[in-house]
Each structure stands twice: as structure tokens, then as C-alpha cells.
Amino acid sequence: MALEWEQVIVDASDPVALGRWWAAALGWVVINDASDEYEIRPAHDRLPGLLFVPVPEAKSAKNRLHLDFRPDDQRAEVTRLLALGARHADVGQGEQSWVTLADPEGNEFCVLGPRPRP
Template structure:
């Protein structure tokens, strides 16, 4: 059975502090995993993983600071009105977000960076994102959206909603939670990804078999110095990093 996105994985010098920022930004809750090593941010209420609707965020400690290179994966946040947009931007600024210039020029959305420099966008109100929750989309820069559509359509159990020369758009087959969008950009990978997707097999499925299936679709093995771990590190055909986790 195809995989499901379980979480967005973000490397951080201080996962607890960065997790607290994002929990406050989204109105979610930060939960400590391994003390000092991981912080998971997900919807409020009893801890549920993987969340049945949203895609949570897992902040993982690394010793290397972020480079000045723009992340190839970022989050778009949803707003419901012009007033909500202004209020959210002001709230995020008060939490420690700063304006970011990624060459966007004059656009109706606002580009910010979190306290560790990870870019994200606060979108103007868009009808398509009215029911996503606070995260409208997980956005991935790519050179060839059609190629990404072919690989990720085979990899995931999500539905491919649209594919053009400029973008490929996925969403959960149940029509809930954020979108996953591959957007054409001229950028190519020059540094290791700071942000990537963690994919999870369904209970009863075999993680090794799922990793083998992704390799057959065009994924390649990735050595990040992870050593012996219960997950498999791969890269998609354009080099975007991803992990196949062990079923829970």
C-alpha cells in the first residue's frame, strides 16, 4: 500500500525553542520527544501520531546552522480575510519571525522566516485553502513538476489534483488537511535539505518493501551519516530528501 506523509521534518539548532515558535504560530501544541533532540508540534488535545487530518512538524536537533541558501521546502499558512492576514503577520512578528526576501517581488502574500531562518509564507485569503487548517500547503521547489507528479503519485496514497508545467498539487484522498505542492523554480539543490517529508507505511505494511518500491519509482539511497537507524533515508528523482519510517 502506498505511503502517507506523517510529518514535516525540520532540522534545528534548538528544536525546543523552534517548536515553541511554531506551536504558538499555528495554535498547536509542542511535545518533547527525546529531551534536547526532538520536539513534535501538532494540533491541540491528546497526543495522536500520526495525526489523522493534519501533517505534524518534527524538529530534530543538528549541530550545523542553517546556510543562507533558501530552503527547497517551506510551509504556506492560510488566512481567512485581509484582517486575519494582517493579524497573523503581526502575531508572527511578535513571536520572533522576521521578513524574508526570496526574490518574490510584489506579491499579495507575506514572506517571513522563523527564528532559525526557515522561510514560510502567510498567504492572502484563498478559497481553495478554506478548510485546510492553519497550514495551507507544504510547498516543494522543483525543476519538473510533471516528473515529480509521476514519482509522488506512485509513492503516496494522496490524490493528484492538478499537474501542469508549473505545478503539481496533491491532497489527502479524504480531502482534509494541507495540500502538497511541487512548484517549478530555476533553483537546484546545492546544500543538504533542512526540511523534508517523513513518510509512514500503514500498520501491517513492510517499511523495507516500501523503500524498495520507491527505489523502483526512481528514488535513490541517501547517506546522511545516520548510521543504524530504524528508518530509511532516500532522495526522490530531483534529490529531495525523504525518510520512510517504521510502521507504528
């Protein structure tokens, strides 16, 4: 049996606005810009993607699933993401080597530090 990871679904109050934010944050391309299914991917022919769908309720608690990113320069990337509209998030992580941020709708994600060398 073959199983391919197609995408992660992200509930959103405004799928288009949130999808555009993530496309800018990740440098990904828009595959579908419909208001009920806004999809972005690393490239048109690459998976997995992120699919933003509308939901009536606002986010109310810490995410059960979040994304981690490992940039070349953590400080520069955090600064760039904050300038795009992310904000610092406290989910009880305490003092750590990663930085926890939230997108414009409050979805948490982490910007990791350098990968430890063996």
C-alpha cells in the same frame, strides 16, 4: 485564531515529473496538473497537500525540511519506492532504524520502522 495547514511547497526542476512521482509514491490524487503549480493531495477534499513549483536552480545541499513516513512494512515500502525511482541517501545519519531515501530530484525523506510499543 484558526490556522489550517494547506500544503507543503516543493521546489522542483520539473514540477510535473516530480509531482507525478510523489503522487505514485503516496497514492495521492492530482488536484492541479499545471506546469507551474502541480498539486497533489491524499484526496480531493483532504489536506495538507504537496505543491510542486518550478525553480531555476538545482538542489545543492541537504534539505532543511523533510518528510517522514511510517509504513506497515518498511522493507517492502523501501523496495517499492526504489523501484519507482527513489535512491538511498546519506545525509550523515549513520546506522539508524529508518531508511533515508531521495526522490528523483534529490529531496530526502525517511521511511521509518515500526512504531515502538509502550
